[in-house]
Amino acid sequence: MGKGITRRDVLKLSGLTLGGLAMGNTAVAGDCKAQPLDPTKRNDLIDSLPPFYPGKETLSPIEMRITFVGTSFLPRLAQECNSIFVEVGGGKNGEALDQFIFDCGSGVVAKYNALGIPMRKMDKIFLTHLHGDHMSDLTHIYLFGPAQDRKTPLYIWGPGPSGLTDPIDSHVYNDDGLNVFCQKFRDMLRWHTESFSFLSTSYQNYDPPTKADWGLPVNPLPIVPTIGPPDPTNADGYGVGGYSVVPIQLDWTKNGDKDNNIAYYNAATGVKITHFPMIHARKGSIGYKLEWKGMSMIFSGDSRPSYEMINQASGVNVLIHEMVVPAEVWAAKNLGYRTPSEAYSDPNFQSALTVANAVQASSHTPQGALGYILSQIQPPPKLAVATHFQATDDTIRSAFDSIRNHYPNGDVTIAADLMVLTVTANKVIKRKAVVNDYAWYPLAQLSDKLAEPKYHDDQGNMDPTAQIDQTELIPPGTDAKGNPTYDPSGY
Ligand SMILES: [Zn+2]
Numbered sequence: 001m002g003k004g005i006t007r008r009d010v011l012k013l014s015g016l017t018l019g020g021l022a023m024g025n026t027a028v029a030g031d032c033k034a035q036p037l038d039p040t041k042r043n044d045l046i047d048s049l050p051p052f053y054p055g056k057e058t059l060s061p062i063e064m065r066i067t068f069v070g071t072s073f074l075p076r077l078a079q080e081c082n083s084i085f086v087e088v089g090g091g092k093n094g095e096a097l098d099q100f101i102f103d104c105g106s107g108v109v110a111k112y113n114a115l116g117i118p119m120r121k122m123d124k125i126f127l128t129h130l131h132g133d134h135m136s137d138l139t140h141i142y143l144f145g146p147a148q149d150r151k152t153p154l155y156i157w158g159p160g161p162s163g164l165t166d167p168i169d170s171h172v173y174n175d176d177g178l179n180v181f182c183q184k185f186r187d188m189l190r191w192h193t194e195s196f197s198f199l200s201t202s203y204q205n206y207d208p209p210t211k212a213d214w215g216l217p218v219n220p221l222p223i224v225p226t227i228g229p230p231d232p233t234n235a236d237g238y239g240v241g242g243y244s245v246v247p248i249q250l251d252w253t254k255n256g257d258k259d260n261n262i263a264y265y266n267a268a269t270g271v272k273i274t275h276f277p278m279i280h281a282r283k284g285s286i287g288y289k290l291e292w293k294g295m296s297m298i299f300s301g302d303s304r305p306s307y308e309m310i311n312q313a314s315g316v317n318v319l320i321h322e323m324v325v326p327a328e329v330w331a332a333k334n335l336g337y338r339t340p341s342e343a344y345s346d347p348n349f350q351s352a353l354t355v356a357n358a359v360q361a362s363s364h365t366p367q368g369a370l371g372y373i374l375s376q377i378q379p380p381p382k383l384a385v386a387t388h389f390q391a392t393d394d395t396i397r398s399a400f401d402s403i404r405n406h407y408p409n410g411d412v413t414i415a416a417d418l419m420v421l422t423v424t425a426n427k428v429i430k431r432k433a434v435v436n437d438y439a440w441y442p443l444a445q446l447s448d449k450l451a452e453p454k455y456h457d458d459q460g461n462m463d464p465t466a467q468i469d470q471t472e473l474i475p476p477g478t479d480a481k482g483n484p485t486y487d488p489s490g491y
């Protein structure tokens with residue numbers, strides 16, 4: 001057992017696992033389901049948490065709930081890419097008063113569905129940077145939201161251009177900021193958005209929020225596209241709707257605290273979100289701090305260890321910070337080994353290690369560095385959560401060792417998908433959501449009268465066949481010669 005691991009940490013790792021480390025085989029657990037004891041294939045830290053039942057528990061007016069929907073840089077069945085969902089209490093019937101997504105990497109929509117989070121609540125997305133493992137599932141959220149119950153725009157916050165020129169030809173400048181990203185995103189998805197526009201994708205009356213409503217850094221909001229001649233199809237033909245994309249581009253050089261630079265401030269709900277620069281891969285990555293009713297949460301996105309984080313995290317309730325496995329672990333796993341010691345003799349190990357070290361040097365926070373950062377934050381966070389980390393019993397134990405060498409006592413955990421935190425002024429409770437692996441979309445709830453669909457008939461009703469050629473179509477019921485074909489009810 002590592003010298004840095006505390007008794008409390010150990011209690012989180014069940015006896016089964018510790019036995020499994022020695023035995024390396026399979027035991028039969030109480031539920032008669034075979035559980036692998038291999039510490040590279042299980043996560044007792046998350047599986048030992050008490051259950052949280054989504055949809056069965058109200059959110060009180062003094063509670064913030066943070067759900068880890070994706071927690072890894074690489075997508076895998078147990079861990080999708082990065083996303084957290086943050087809700088604040090005080091809404092009608094014990095629902096959230098306001099809610100936000102921070103990052104939405106590959107695969108997270110499956111977990112959002114499993115958690116029963118409807119598309120109408122997935123309309124405010126704060127991106128820390130534009131790496132694929134932080135924004136890939138924007139595509140699904142954007143495209144299928146209007147077919148469900150998000151009939152209002154998708155609001156996307158994120159950093160403006162890095163300002164970097166091309167190293168090969170300094171005359172080449174590619175705008176890599178959020179505004180251009182959103183314009184191209186809107187354009188490249190036109191086949192999908194048009195094809196679904198036989199359904200109503202907007203409300204008859206919808207007023208986009210203003211600076212007064214959301215304290216926005218840009219006002220009025222740019223509804224994509226904003227460049228070029230006016231596009232009558234921009235607003236789905238019927239005002240601002242579900243296929244409108246609204247980029248809220250932030251100046252990544254600004255610091256939320258020092259510059260009073262606000263990404264979002266809603267006087268009605270009391271939620272304030274600021275941003276600050278992080279150090280990751282290329283200029284332009286940012287972290288976010290959400291403050292509400294005297295509580296606060298930081299989501300780092302990706303970063304190398306940063307002094308700014310130590311300043312920002314002073315006294316926060318929850319600090320969610322990225323962390324990376326040691327480079328030699330990364331290299332070994334990428335070569336298909338369980339541990340570095342198994343990989344040392346592989347002729348490809350050194351080159352894999354060189355790459356892993358380079359990734360760390362450009363982009364990420366090592367385990368011990370996170371421990372150091374936590375040790376420097378005064379007062380320390382009530383709970384620190386490491387994420388963006390491939391969490392299994394073997395990597396978790398090593399990470400606790402490294403963190404505890406610097407930060408022996410504070411409350412720390414390591415995120416996995418479906419971990420749910422209930423945050424109140426003085427306490428953070430950790431649980432794991434119990435979900436249905438086979439969930440459909442949650443129940444759609446509309447809040448106003450729908451506008452006419454873009455592809456409609458003379459009566460203004462949807463016209464599902466307006467965009468298809470029916471000449472070779474086999475009709476339901478009977479064909480042109482009166483011969484039976486197939487049952488129109490679908491059975
Ligand atoms: Zn990442």
Ligand SMILES: [Zn+2]
Nearest residue numbers: 129131280302
């Ligand atoms: Zn990244």
